Amino acid sequence: MKKLALVLVVLVMVGCDNKTTSLRKEAVSKVNYLGQGIELLKQGKGADAIESFDNAIRQDPTDVQAYLVLGQTYMMIKQYPQAVSTYTAAARIAPDQGEVFYHLALSEAMSGDIQKAFESTQKSIAIFQQQNNDEGVKKSVALLEQFMPKSNEAKMNQSAVSVSGQSKL
Numbered sequence: 001m002k003k004l005a006l007v008l009v010v011l012v013m014v015g016c017d018n019k020t021t022s023l024r025k026e027a028v029s030k031v032n033y034l035g036q037g038i039e040l041l042k043q044g045k046g047a048d049a050i051e052s053f054d055n056a057i058r059q060d061p062t063d064v065q066a067y068l069v070l071g072q073t074y075m076m077i078k079q080y081p082q083a084v085s086t087y088t089a090a091a092r093i094a095p096d097q098g099e100v101f102y103h104l105a106l107s108e109a110m111s112g113d114i115q116k117a118f119e120s121t122q123k124s125i126a127i128f129q130q131q132n133n134d135e136g137v138k139k140s141v142a143l144l145e146q147f148m149p150k151s152n153e154a155k156m157n158q159s160a161v162s163v164s165g166q167s168k169l
Contacts, residue, residue: 033059034066037073046077064094071103075110083107098127098136105143118147 037052053070056063067090074083087104094100101124109117121144128136 034069037069041073041076046073049073062093064090064097064100067093068100068103071107075103075107078110080107080111084111084113096127098124098131098133098140100124101127102136102140102143105140109143109147114147118144121147 033052033056037049037056040046040049040052050070050073053066053073056066057070060066067086071083071086071090074080074086084104084107087100087107090097090100091104101120105117105120105124108114108120121140124140125137125144128134128140
């Protein structure tokens with residue numbers, strides 16, 4: 001009877017240790033996918049890096065960082081539609097992160113969809129303002145200004161000067 005109890009205790013301990021080891025291996029492999037992807041990027045191997053980042057996302061579909069790095073990789077290799085798709089997925093899982101919408105706007109602009117880029121930039125500004133992130137607001141406003149046609153920008157500047165009562169025309 002004592003031998004049976006001892007065998008059961010050992011089996012339970014081994015089973016628990018296997019679960020702990022399995023969880024540890026899963027966490028390490030996720031870190032390895034991101035780290036591996038970053039190393040591949042440093043070596044100029046964008047396509048291989050994409051595969052690593054895709055694996056990281058498959059392991060944890062809620063890891064916004066993996067989406068951001070994957071989107072940036074697509075931007076680097078000028079695959080703008082894939083970057084838009086990646087950042088759109090990130091926006092679905094992290095609708096409160098201004099950085100996601102900022103990068104989405106950049107990729108939409110590079111894809112040629114200025115209207116969507118304008119809208120995404122406005123979302124990033126709103127989020128950054130809610131979070132009191134002045135640097136984020138500044139960079140998003142600078143991006144937004146790039147989408148405005150020069151004639152509309154001149155009209156807006158003229159209106160701002162007139163409203164302030166300082167027009168010298």
